[in-house]
Amino acid sequence: MSALTWGILFFLFKTRLVLAQEATCNETFNDSWVYNSLNQSACSIASSLMGACTSSTYTVVPLEIGQIYDGPWKGSDTPCLCSSVYYSLLSTCAFCQNRSYASWSTWSTNCTSVYVSVYLGDIPENTAVPHWAYQNVTIYNDFNETVAASDTDASESTGAVPSATATSSSPPTITASEKVKSGIIIGAVVGAFVLLAILGLVIWLVIRRRRRPEPIKGTRAIPADYRPVPQTTQILATAPTPYTHNRSTAAPRPSRMPSEGAAPPVRQLRRSHRHNNLHHGSSRPSKAASNQATSSRTRKASRTRKVVHYAHTGAPKP
Incomplete structure (x- = not known):
């Protein structure tokens, strides 16, 4: 049997998550916010999430006086156990029994990765996780039942993670896998933008080249700085008189x-x-002649x- 299996069994023993009577809230506890829209208590919701995470049926047992629900031991940490959502539900279960609960730093001591305001496990059918379970526990290093009671957001999660609560003043902890995914997304967006810019430049150059007129074959292109010499129609004062050859106007032969x-x-x-x-x-001619x-x-x-x-x-x- 592997160390992980032993760790889970030991954790289940410590928290008494075995087939037994399920923990319930005290009869004197009148806060309705610990129940979801299906009238399921925080203890019942936590049992359903743990059962889906381990593919088994488990029950969160009641706490005796002086007992608390411990966090995972070394080697037994899983995304389900190291999620602040499961920690908030289990802390609420202890709170409605008038029992104490561990701080977030104590609960997550043996977690190699923590998931704040995120639950990566599957939420089973016929189960709804209240919005207050996704509060940012790193703000107070503890589950804050006052913040949970004042959470007026009635949305519940049945598989999708809701948005962060308005009381969160710091961003949730991002795991290494989430950082890798964010880097891939950012790289893809930047790469697509660069590719579109290059494609647009190529199209612009092609259109500009097609619009440029090509010189007629066998001729020389006129330079861009060519300036034609202005033509004048003014007749010079010394222009010779036009002469048309005609027999009637031909120059006579040199006269002798x-x-x-x-x-x-x-x-x-x-x-x-x-x-x-x-x-x-x-005879001499006459005068008349x-x-x-x-x-x-x-x-x-x-x-x-x-x-x-x-x-x-x-x-x-x-």
Whole structure:
């Protein structure tokens, strides 16, 4: 038989948790808070929890004068025995018998781990644990029946641990396993947040890259600091006159006519020919013929000047 088994048996012997008559509250004890909604006393509730914890049927026996319910011995500590909930129920059972009970530090001396305001064991069916059983016993290092009697919270636990009482001024003791669970939860939350941040950054970069226009194939991208040179439509004052090739406006061939004031070569030839005729004894022309010749020469000279003028200016003939 293992040491743990011997320790449990010894604890059961010390607290008289054997098949026997169950402890009851004195008839003169009139405080109704020691009973749950099922009219079960604290002694009956403690017996049910211990039976569920050991998978057996046990009964919390009455205390004789001068006796108390001792805590677990070395090697016999279990989460059920080292829970402040079970300690509060057993202390209330002693209180309603007008008996004394051990302090929390004395009860939990041999516990390697303590569970304040927490009960990890199974709560059997047809059993309800009052809210006052979850009070924080580390505040006074003792079960406080005054705090229990003033607890107006009527909620009861049938498997779930209720929230801490309003009279608790310090947080409950956290075991090593609870610390590990809390660390895992915090790590998972932080990891998820970092993962979401990285995923959001990647999505933002992809969207930004898709929105950036790509240059057309075969062309060069225009730099971001490119500034086009402003174009002007102002016509320079010295711009040449547009010229369209046309037979009617084409530049005439270089004229062999002498400058203005000189006699044209044709006229000179004619005059020379006439002079030759006169020289050879031809008759001298009449005055009317002379005037006609002079008028003809004047008209030819005028036309010659106009041709030279049009050749220099490029204007079309009339």
